[in-house]
Amino acid sequence: MPERTAIIASRSGMHARPAAIFAEAAGESPVEVTIAMAGAPADDALDGASILSLMTLGAAKGDVVVLRAEGDGADAALDSLVTLLETDLDAV
Template sequence: MMAERRVTVQTEAGLHARPAALFVQAATKAPMDVSVGRPDADPVNAKSILLVIGLDVRHGEEIVISAEGDGADAALDELVATVTANGA
């Protein structure tokens, strides 16, 4: 079953620069495929820094993160934390 999270990006830089790098690092640690995208568009591979930055997600915009397989919920929780942490 596909696990999914809709989250509003809180990081000041959106999904660019350091927040994007942290997000991709967390996605890469997940043992399953992870995708991210805007609610109204096709998702991209969350393990690709170029694709994630290419989404051009800004502060305050909503994204959908999804993963499938064992540990998907834990992986998504970690990914949500990377874009909602104010310290990033």
């Protein structure tokens, strides 16, 4: 299963605005994307398309998260989502 790590760049972490932007992008991807804090068991991964899951993740600016997806288009989807997370979405 492809996975990528990303460092949260948004000043407010994964709160309302960044979570909404990320969830929308994850929901539009051709694969199901999960997200977890780095070091957390894969079983603890949350739905990347769920704003509520993203906000309960508790990821702050500078935290490292792991994105996972499987299926056709997983690599491209993950690359795009990493770029999104490593952008300050509060400034967009």
